[in-house]
Amino acid sequence: MADSSGKNFFDGEDFGDAPFRPLIPKYYPADYQEYIRQETESLKAKVGGAKRILEAGVGIGRLITELAPLVGEFVGVDNAQRMLEESRKVAEKFSNVRIENVNLEELSKFFPEKYFDFSLCVWNTLGNVKDEVVVLKELARVTSESIFITTYLKGTLEKRENWYKTVGINIRNIDEKNEIFYSESGLKSKSFSPEDMGKLANMSNLQLAESKIINDVMLWTELRAV
Numbered sequence: 059m060a061d062s063s064g065k066n067f068f069d070g071e072d073f074g075d076a077p078f079r080p081l082i083p084k085y086y087p088a089d090y091q092e093y094i095r096q097e098t099e100s101l102k103a104k105v106g107g108a109k110r111i112l113e114a115g116v117g118i119g120r121l122i123t124e125l126a127p128l129v130g131e132f133v134g135v136d137n138a139q140r141m142l143e144e145s146r147k148v149a150e151k152f153s154n155v156r157i158e159n160v161n162l163e164e165l166s167k168f169f170p171e172k173y174f175d176f177s178l179c180v181w182n183t184l185g186n187v188k189d190e191v192v193v194l195k196e197l198a199r200v201t202s203e204s205i206f207i208t209t210y211l212k213g214t215l216e217k218r219e220n221w222y223k224t225v226g227i228n229i230r231n232i233d234e235k236n237e238i239f240y241s242e243s244g245l246k247s248k249s250f251s252p253e254d255m256g257k258l259a260n261m262s263n264l265q266l267a268e269s270k271i272i273n274d275v276m277l278w279t280e281l282r283a284v
């Protein structure tokens with residue numbers, strides 16, 4: 059049976075041996091393809107030249123090829139078997155990338171304090187975790203400069219519905235009031251307003267450095283230690 063953390067989803071229950079379309083932008087509708095393009099450009103500009111970066115929830119390693127050539131070391135963590143296998147295949151092509159099986163709620167057990175210059179928690183990974191504040195506090199412990207987060211933007215239910223349909227995810231239920239999608243395979247996917255992110259930053263003792271909306275579908279937030 060699917061669990062609430064989306065483990066079966068990220069282990070590929072909806073897709074079997076087929077490509078994991080939710081993390082492959084060429085399968086997306088145009089508005090989300092454009093979000094990915096803009097997010098990638100912003101991340102390149104922000105982390106280029108860093109000594110060490112973390113991607114929290116590395117997925118299939120989509121960003122490794124984009125960012126690893128620009129930084130000293132790229133560490134990707136995940137806790138879903140399929141994601142670890144796929145991202146490790148990408149990582150093999152780079153000498154400065156390592157992938158670790160780590161729960162985002164326990165980052166500070168695995169990495170020293172302020173080990174990374176920058177951490178990334180993008181493509182709504184924060185909207186998939188059990189407790190956002192626990193994860194943000196853990197990111198803060200291991201990051202010395204900024205934490206970059208992208209999440210689904212509240213007020214985009216219709217566009218999200220189209221995205222799920224286009225990539226082939228079977229939705230079991232939509233909580234329209236709170237704008238949360240639940241898939242048959244156990245994915246729970248929340249969304250956030252700029253105010254929600256401000257509150258989460260406060261609760262995690264982090265400072266909001268930048269907030270911007272990307273292509274009317276996603277919310278970009280840069281957080282820093284207070």
Ligand SMILES: C[S@@+](CC[C@H](N)C(=O)[O-])C[C@H]1O[C@@H](n2cnc3c(N)ncnc32)[C@H](O)[C@@H]1O
Nearest residue numbers: 068115116117120136137138141161162181183
């Ligand atoms: C929406 S995907 C984003 C993947 C990647 N960042 C990208 O942009 O393509 C979220 C990823 O976070 C991972 N994840 C979710 N909760 C996690 C947790 N508690 N610990 C570790 N990884 C987690 C999932 O397995 C999945 O690979």
